[in-house]
Amino acid sequence: MLLKQKKFIILSAIVLLVCGFLLIHSIINTRHILIEQYNAAINLIDQENYSKAIELFDELGNYKESIKYSEYAKAKNLYDEESYQDASDVFISLGNFLDSKTLAEKSIDMQKQKQEQEEFYNLALEKYNNNNFQEAIVYFNKSLNYKDSKDYFQECNRMLQLLINANTISAGIRFSAGIKEDGSVVFSGRNFDEKQKISSWTDIVSISVKGEIIIGLKKDGSVVIAQRSLHPSYRVDVSGWNDIVAVSAGERYIVGLKEDGTLTAQGHNGDGQINIDDWKNIVAISTGWRHTVGLDIDGNVYIAGHGSKRQLEEISSEKDKWSNIVAISAGGGGKGEQNGIRGNGHTVALKKDGTVVAVGANEEGQCNVDDWDNIIAISAGDFHTVGLKSDHTVVTTQEDSLIQQEISSWTDIVAVSAGYGFTLAIKSDGTVLSAGFSADGQADVGNWENISICKEWELKFDPEIFPLIFNKQ
Numbered sequence: 001m002l003l004k005q006k007k008f009i010i011l012s013a014i015v016l017l018v019c020g021f022l023l024i025h026s027i028i029n030t031r032h033i034l035i036e037q038y039n040a041a042i043n044l045i046d047q048e049n050y051s052k053a054i055e056l057f058d059e060l061g062n063y064k065e066s067i068k069y070s071e072y073a074k075a076k077n078l079y080d081e082e083s084y085q086d087a088s089d090v091f092i093s094l095g096n097f098l099d100s101k102t103l104a105e106k107s108i109d110m111q112k113q114k115q116e117q118e119e120f121y122n123l124a125l126e127k128y129n130n131n132n133f134q135e136a137i138v139y140f141n142k143s144l145n146y147k148d149s150k151d152y153f154q155e156c157n158r159m160l161q162l163l164i165n166a167n168t169i170s171a172g173i174r175f176s177a178g179i180k181e182d183g184s185v186v187f188s189g190r191n192f193d194e195k196q197k198i199s200s201w202t203d204i205v206s207i208s209v210k211g212e213i214i215i216g217l218k219k220d221g222s223v224v225i226a227q228r229s230l231h232p233s234y235r236v237d238v239s240g241w242n243d244i245v246a247v248s249a250g251e252r253y254i255v256g257l258k259e260d261g262t263l264t265a266q267g268h269n270g271d272g273q274i275n276i277d278d279w280k281n282i283v284a285i286s287t288g289w290r291h292t293v294g295l296d297i298d299g300n301v302y303i304a305g306h307g308s309k310r311q312l313e314e315i316s317s318e319k320d321k322w323s324n325i326v327a328i329s330a331g332g333g334g335k336g337e338q339n340g341i342r343g344n345g346h347t348v349a350l351k352k353d354g355t356v357v358a359v360g361a362n363e364e365g366q367c368n369v370d371d372w373d374n375i376i377a378i379s380a381g382d383f384h385t386v387g388l389k390s391d392h393t394v395v396t397t398q399e400d401s402l403i404q405q406e407i408s409s410w411t412d413i414v415a416v417s418a419g420y421g422f423t424l425a426i427k428s429d430g431t432v433l434s435a436g437f438s439a440d441g442q443a444d445v446g447n448w449e450n451i452s453i454c455k456e457w458e459l460k461f462d463p464e465i466f467p468l469i470f471n472k473q
Contacts, residue, residue: 171419331380381418
């Protein structure tokens with residue numbers, strides 16, 4: 001019996017030792033697991049995987065500082081979700097735990113910024129919905145990181161580029177066209193094959209007429225075109241054009257300025273007038289008879305086509321005069337010979353100070369603009385140039401005294417366009433005046449009314465808004 005008792009005691013002791021060992025091993029193993037889970041959760045915070053970190057810390061309960069770490073991870077997650085007010089409340093409750101105090105202050109600052117951006121965003125949206133893109137883009141720029149401000153900013157950018165370059169009247173050679181406030185187009189002139197087609201156009205914001213082509217730019221950046229009977233090799237197709245912010249028609253060719261500052265062109269290229277693929281950062285375009293002019297964001301002038309080499313040489317020799325350019329216009333024609341050059345065309349540029357410079361053919365005084373001042377807009381025709389003054393009167397280089405007298409009597413003018421021997425001008429009431437040659441009825445605009453007026457071109461003179469629109473910040 002005694003032996004059995006001893007065996008039982010020994011066996012029990014062994015069992016107890018084994019159980020103790022297993023218990024100790026279990027405790028050590030559990031502790032090891034807890035440490036691993038604890039450290040893994042901390043690493044997850046460093047990896048910004050807050051939801052998983054919170055899950056692990058909550059499983060750990062009161063282990064070490066799991067509760068504080070869990071709250072810290074929740075606050076960091078709230079911060080990333082831009083719930084700055086809730087995040088600051090949690091960080092403040094954590095006191096001096098880790099960098100909670102610093103992050104609390106940062107959250108409060110971010111909440112203030114968010115509220116400010118929300119105010120800018122709501123104000124910008126109101127301006128945008130009222131088609132006040134000029135003010136809208138400024139406020140969207142101040143709230144770029146809020147909601148969909150970047151998308152709205154880009155749309156304002158596109159619309160302002162389009163409106164800055166918009167021409168709502170265009171005097172051509174034998175035809176003229178104008179845009180009404182409802183986006184439809186009025187037309188003057190005879191013997192144009194696709195006149196009926198023009199009457200069906202809608203949502204037009206800019207128009208250009210030259211020779212046998214009339215091109216219209218729609219609000220969505222697409223383009224429509226009407227053409228007189230042309231040789232098949234000169235006909236153009238703009239069905240694939242998009243993201244266009246300006247258009248200009250030359251003699252049997254067309255040019256479009258894209259939103260990204262590059263150009264696209266089609267049509268006649270006998271003089272290299274559409275060799276413009278390498279032009280970049282362009283903000284304005286104009287076409288004459290057979291030459292194309294571009295202006296970039298830095299005020300540099302580009303010219304391609306007939307007479308371009310001579311014109312660029314003139315500009316290069318007078319660099320001081322050709323500085324601070326804000327607008328350009330290509331004219332000509334050109335007829336007869338001057339200094340051995342035939343059909344050179346001319347290019348006119350408006351400077352920020354309201355003066356005007358010009359190069360090219362001058363056989364009819366079309367470049368005689370040196371004494372002009374207080375000019376706010378220009379237009380070069382085939383053999384003459386007109387300028388709109390800040391007092392809303394008009395000056396012209398045309399030498400015909402009767403035409404000069406008529407144009408000098410105009411008042412309250414808000415836009416001008418020079419064509420082949422005639423000039424059109426929009427009054428502030430949306431009616432249009434004309435003076436000069438009209439054998440084909442191209443200047444018969446007395447019945448035009450409610451013509452659209454774009455004042456955004458004035459932004460060319462704004463040193464803050466203009467670079468913002470063209471993304472030079």
